[in-house]
Amino acid sequence: MIVIHSLAGGGAERVAADLGAFWVVRGYRVTVVTQEGADTDAYPLHESVTRHVLGTAGASASRVGGALANLRRVWRLRKLIRRERPSIVLGMMTTSSILAIIAARGQPCKVIATEHTHPPSQSLPDIWQRLRRWAYPQAATVVALTSGTAKWLEDNVPGSRLAVIPNAVRWPLQRAEPVVEPPPRRGRFRLLAVGRLHPHKGFGVLIRAFEMIAPYFPNWDLVILGEGPLRDALQAQIDDAELSERITLVGRIGNVSDWYMQSDLYVLSSQFEGLSNTLIEAMASGLAPVAFDCDTGPREIIRNGIDGVLVRPVQDHEALAAHLSDMMAHPERREGYARRAVDVRDRFSMARVMALWEQLFVGR
16 A cells, blocks of 8 residues: 555655555555645556545645644544555555555555655645654665765654665656647757746756856857746846756646657756655656765765766856856766766666565565
């Protein structure tokens, strides 16, 4: 049983759908439990996966209301666990993991919790942080995407039994709606970034860096794929820099693979990352990457100086501009890194990652 808030767009949501499909094909009986209904889904479930909707989504107006809502979530989930009798309950992300641990107390099932973001980057209410410290040591295993996150959990949530399992790369990448075709390049070069338009993604820093080097590379454009609350602010920044002809905010699309294949360099400007799915996808598509060396994520994907570039200090637009300009000016280096970048197809393959999950299921 996989427990997650919804299947709306996001890395953990995609992983939940992938895990369910992989396991049901291999003979497991798989149930996915969400709070939100299918109307918010961005990722379809395999036809043999059973779906249960708790119908408990929605923000609460008060602390008391929130507590009552969570009690209702636990009660409905516990009722479902007792009825379905799963051998394993997998919580996806912090709050779902905590709810699953509470709901499964006293039941003959193994509970596995997962962290899909690096905890210091979360704006998690204090009550959930306290609940995490109480709940995670009761789980059979807590799975982190990176060794950096595992180290944080070891230091801050003592007693947790930890494992590191990265996300697998889907290859070939799948297409979905909405489809937006990349415009013809007509001899121009494309620097690509993908992610939610959120402060943690550092797109404001990226725009400043591109503004510094744009006059020296007049045949390069920057394209940012994704949607989010900073769209208006980022567009204003682009307009103020008079770069609206060369920096484009495309929005959310379902055919990201086409944009990877028709770009020349990938940039990850994040201040925080768990394990970046977009970085793995870009490298699998044959793009050389330049990424900030934030606390977790990029350094566990990029082999610095072999298949990409790690940039420090993090969130320093001048450092990012220097490394981007170096890669933009040296096509032979980009091509060499790109040839080696596709190794992520093997390093993060579905077969390798699922073998780690299988070992976890039978070993603990």
